[in-house]
Amino acid sequence: MQQFRRVSVIGAGYVGLATAVGLAARGHDVDLVETRTDRLEMLRAGSLPIHEPGMAAAYADTQTKSRIHPMASPAPGSDLLLVCVGTPIDEEGRSDLRQVEGALRSVADLAASGTPVVIKSTLPAGSGETIVMWLRGDSSRVFANPEFLRQGHAIEDFLKPTRVVIGAFPDADPDALALVEEVLHFTDCQLLVVGMAEADLIKNGANAFLALKLSFTNELSVLCEALNADVMKVVEGIGLDERIGSQFMQPSFGFGGSCLPKDLCALTNVGKSFGLAMHVTAAASEANADHQQHFADRIVGLMPPHSRRVAILGLAFKAGTDDVRSSPALRVAKILIARGLEVVGFDPHAAADANREVPGLSLANSAQSAIAGAGVVAIGTEWPEFRDLDWASLAKTMAAPIIIDGRRLLDGERMRALGYHFETIGAPIPRN
Numbered sequence: 281m282q283q284f285r286r287v288s289v290i291g292a293g294y295v296g297l298a299t300a301v302g303l304a305a306r307g308h309d310v311d312l313v314e315t316r317t318d319r320l321e322m323l324r325a326g327s328l329p330i331h332e333p334g335m336a337a338a339y340a341d342t343q344t345k346s347r348i349h350p351m352a353s354p355a356p357g358s359d360l361l362l363v364c365v366g367t368p369i370d371e372e373g374r375s376d377l378r379q380v381e382g383a384l385r386s387v388a389d390l391a392a393s394g395t396p397v398v399i400k401s402t403l404p405a406g407s408g409e410t411i412v413m414w415l416r417g418d419s420s421r422v423f424a425n426p427e428f429l430r431q432g433h434a435i436e437d438f439l440k441p442t443r444v445v446i447g448a449f450p451d452a453d454p455d456a457l458a459l460v461e462e463v464l465h466f467t468d469c470q471l472l473v474v475g476m477a478e479a480d481l482i483k484n485g486a487n488a489f490l491a492l493k494l495s496f497t498n499e500l501s502v503l504c505e506a507l508n509a510d511v512m513k514v515v516e517g518i519g520l521d522e523r524i525g526s527q528f529m530q531p532s533f534g535f536g537g538s539c540l541p542k543d544l545c546a547l548t549n550v551g552k553s554f555g556l557a558m559h560v561t562a563a564a565s566e567a568n569a570d571h572q573q574h575f576a577d578r579i580v581g582l583m584p585p586h587s588r589r590v591a592i593l594g595l596a597f598k599a600g601t602d603d604v605r606s607s608p609a610l611r612v613a614k615i616l617i618a619r620g621l622e623v624v625g626f627d628p629h630a631a632a633d634a635n636r637e638v639p640g641l642s643l644a645n646s647a648q649s650a651i652a653g654a655g656v657v658a659i660g661t662e663w664p665e666f667r668d669l670d671w672a673s674l675a676k677t678m679a680a681p682i683i684i685d686g687r688r689l690l691d692g693e694r695m696r697a698l699g700y701h702f703e704t705i706g707a708p709i710p711r712n
């Protein structure tokens with residue numbers, strides 16, 4: 281029989297919200313601690329500060345059942361404290377752990393009184409001792425539980441995990457560990473109980489490996505352009521080898537988000553701190569930056585002489601989310617603005633944060649108004665609704681009917697039949 285527990289989730293970002301909603305859906309009572317007042321007010325009013333498919337309805341259900349209690353600071357009485365705050369990277373690629381420090385110091389008294397603490401925030405491997413110091417001392421009830429949630433699928437990934445990894449210190453208290461397992465390992469997926477550094481390396485390593493696969497795919501994609509070959513056929517042929525697999529081989533002009541770029545950097549930096557070269561992860565990060573530069577160069581090369589205006593459709597780092605952290609589309613916008621172009625962006629969900637990241641970017645409130653007057657339209661995010669725009673009419677509103685698709689979203693034959701000069705990534709470039 282499952283026991284229902286009272287759990288505190290610290291931080292109401294993607295991971296915290298998915299964790300809180302997921303645990304509440306499983307019947308637990310959740311204190312959701314959020315220090316940002318704007319977010320807290322939204323949560324208290326029953327709305328969510330992020331766009332995540334299915335989450336709004338799931339959150340509303342938890343509110344009806346009174347299972348999630350948004351609050352500004354941790355309260356006593358929980359069986360378990362889950363730390364889910366962000367660990368962004370700074371300009372130099374170093375992990376910024378200030379939110380983790382704040383969260384741990386805020387629960388240090390509760391931890392000292394015996395409540396186990398689980399860190400779900402992604403930490404660079406080797407941070408274990410620092411964490412124990414912020415908690416003022418006792419490592420036996422401190423654990424790590426890296427998450428593997430994909431934005432856009434956060435709740436389903438939480439409820440049906442591929443595996444559950446729990447990091448523990450050598451002096452782990454068996455009762456505390458049993459409680460952590462009971463709350464977090466609730467399906468028949470494999471449970472791995474490992475050391476703290478191993479848990480962090482599993483998380484950093486899994487995301488870095490996915491990033492390597494993408495940098496490799498995107499490098500092949502650019503090579504295909506030079507060879508007049510189609511990368512989709514190439515990755516299909518490569519992916520049929522079961523040792524390689526076809527997942528995570530959709531070409532783009534680079535990957536983004538809050539995890540892949542960060543975990544690549546984290547692995548590189550941790551390795552370098554031990555004097556290791558970390559050739560592979562460092563190269564994957566550099567390749568990713570090159571792929572955005574290459575896409576921006578292609579846009580500049582396509583600009584008609586009488587126009588300086590580019591429309592970027594899609595600003596989120598991928599479809600299904602409003603997140604623009606390390607968004608490849610925004611990086612391209614930045615490069616284009618620095619090259620003196622006027623860049624107008626549109627995104628169905630991610631516009632609000634885009635302007636903060638790239639102040640020179642103009643935002644349109646519809647795809648149509650972004651496209652009107654543009655010399656080139658670039659597809660930046662694979663939102664399916666861009667396929668259904670009335671492209672036949674839109675061509676007449678542009679300074680020149682030129683499209684470059686950074687996501688292999690649109691049907692090239694159709695666009696050419698509508699009179700567009702249409703180019704995509706990883707495919708022969710039409711010479712007309």
Ligand code: UDX
Nearest residue numbers: 427428429430431528529530532535536537539597598
């Ligand atoms: C990732 C991991 O998938 C997840 O397990 C981890 O917990 C958090 O980080 P997420 O950041 O939500 O999830 O995005 P993901 O779906 O992995 O995509 C990352 C980036 O790769 C995006 O920019 C996406 O557009 C790009 N991508 C992904 C491709 O370009 N091609 C692909 O085939 C897959």
